[in-house]
Amino acid sequence: xxxxxxxxxxxxxxxxxxxxxxxxxxxxxxxxxxxxxxxxxxxxxxxxxxxxxxxxxxxxxxxxxxxxxxxxxxxxxxxxxxxxxxxxxxxxxxxxxxxxxxxxxxxxxxxxxxxxxxxxxxxxxxxxxxxxxxxxxxxxxxxxxxxxxxxxxxxxxxxxxxxxxxxxxxxxxxxxxxxxxxxxxxxxxxxxxxxxxxxxxxxxxxxxxxxxxxxxxxxxxxxxxxxxxxxxxxxxxxxxxxxxxxxxxxxxxxxxxxxxxxxxxxxxxxxxxxxxxxxxxxxxxxxxxxxxxxxxxxxxxxxxxxxxxxxxxxxxxxxxxxxxxxxxxxxxxxxxxxxxxxxxxxxxxxxxxxxxx
Numbered sequence: 001x002x003x004x005x006x007x008x009x010x011x012x013x014x015x016x017x018x019x020x021x022x023x024x025x026x027x028x029x030x031x032x033x034x035x036x037x038x039x040x041x042x043x044x045x046x047x048x049x050x051x052x053x054x055x056x057x058x059x060x061x062x063x064x065x066x067x068x069x070x071x072x073x074x075x076x077x078x079x080x081x082x083x084x085x086x087x088x089x090x091x092x093x094x095x096x097x098x099x100x101x102x103x104x105x106x107x108x109x110x111x112x113x114x115x116x117x118x119x120x121x122x123x124x125x126x127x128x129x130x131x132x133x134x135x136x137x138x139x140x141x142x143x144x145x146x147x148x149x150x151x152x153x154x155x156x157x158x159x160x161x162x163x164x165x166x167x168x169x170x171x172x173x174x175x176x177x178x179x180x181x182x183x184x185x186x187x188x189x190x191x192x193x194x195x196x197x198x199x200x201x202x203x204x205x206x207x208x209x210x211x212x213x214x215x216x217x218x219x220x221x222x223x224x225x226x227x228x229x230x231x232x233x234x235x236x237x238x239x240x241x242x243x244x245x246x247x248x249x250x251x252x253x254x255x256x257x258x259x260x261x262x263x264x265x266x267x268x269x270x271x272x273x274x275x276x277x278x279x280x281x282x283x284x285x286x287x288x289x290x291x292x293x294x295x296x297x298x299x300x301x302x303x304x305x306x307x308x309x310x311x312x313x314x315x316x317x318x319x320x321x322x323x324x325x326x327x328x329x330x331x332x333x334x335x336x337x338x339x340x341x342x343x344x345x346x347x348x349x350x351x352x353x354x355x356x357x
Contacts, residue, residue: 032205032233033079035086041204042197042229043076046188050080053186054087063116064088065185066139066166068124070173072312074230075190077169081120084167092118097126106131107146107159110138115162124168125175132180139166139183192227192316195219201229202236206251211240216253224260226269226313238263268317268336273301275337277310278319281329282339289326 034040037047037054050067057064067084069077078094085092091114100106100121113119121127127135138144142161168184170176181187193201199218206213213236221239225232236251242259243251257267264272280298281288296303301310311327314320319333334341 028233028237029079029230032208033082035083037083037087040076040079040083041200042193043080043188043190046080046190049188050084050186054084057088063090063163064165066168066183068168068170068173068176068181068184068187069190070170070188071190072192072228073171074228075192076229077190078120078122081118081167081169084165085118085120088116088118088165090116090118090165092120094120094122096122097124100131101128103128103130103134106134106138107144110144110161110164111159113162113164116164117162118165118167120167120169122169123171124180125170125172132177135166136179136183193225193229193232194227195222198222198225198227198229198232202232205233205236209237209240211236211243211251212249213251214253217251217256220253220256221251221260224265224267224269231269235260235263235265269313270336273299273305273310274314276301277306277314278329278333278337281320281327282334282337286342287334288328289323291326295327 037051040047053067054064064084067081069080071077081094082092093109093113095109100109106127109119134144138161142163144159144161146157146159166184173181173189199215199222202218202221203213205211206218217239221232221235225235239251239256239259242262243249243255246258247255260266266275270278276299277295280295281290284298285295292307293303296306299306311320311322314333315322317332318330319336321328321330329341331341
């Protein structure tokens, strides 16, 4: 996906079940974020490994190794970066790859860091190549070469940097060049959350937001949160609004289900766009295979929006498959929409029917 295309980024951010943070999310998340590893819910292996890295660094009186966090949006990469700074009792500087388009931009940031400071670089894979190459030396030798002048008279002036910890976050780890990945001392991949973990997130957030919720209400919201805490917190706020206006403020399973029906988020977490893609695939094209561009035209969306905003969750849920011949609906998609597949798809070997083997 070309995230420089603001249309697609906006399409992801404006969805209630989109994992991209909007302005409201950023403001609320600041209040809901855990402050240390003990408060952080989920990602058990990552927390255990990171705790060892940070405790060892503190014991040595040294800065922590550089950390790379990868995973889908909304799983807690930014939160963990702030926890790293808090655990190391160090200030944190936050920026992003798209904001660093020239080596000079990066040099200005690096030269102003304090000793031990944490530099959080979100979407690190979108940084420009010249800045990326400057980062290699900064991470390894705590030094950058600033080029003064142009042409044959250009001079490289070495600039020593104080020891710092870089925390890089990316949703596309495969786009990072190996020389950059290799310079991180600790690499962690953030997994999607299970329903039980999301229920714990929702109960914690409800307490901080002073919202009354019973276990059935939390379970209902968790089941529609697509394995993502950010989405769970966003759905909680919308259900809270409904409960305050339409009921007595207590969130139960019935209230949560009714509220999310208003916002068109179904029991599996699909929203209007997700269901539109599935309905077009099933009703107009008989379950496929159909080309991505044709499918996008059928739902009135850009090709990139369908491919990068709707498809990943549908594939992860086993409702849609990408094949060399095009997009194909799975039997689970027919069942989810309450439709009967054509006989050609409902007979024979499912693997053969799905992939045209």
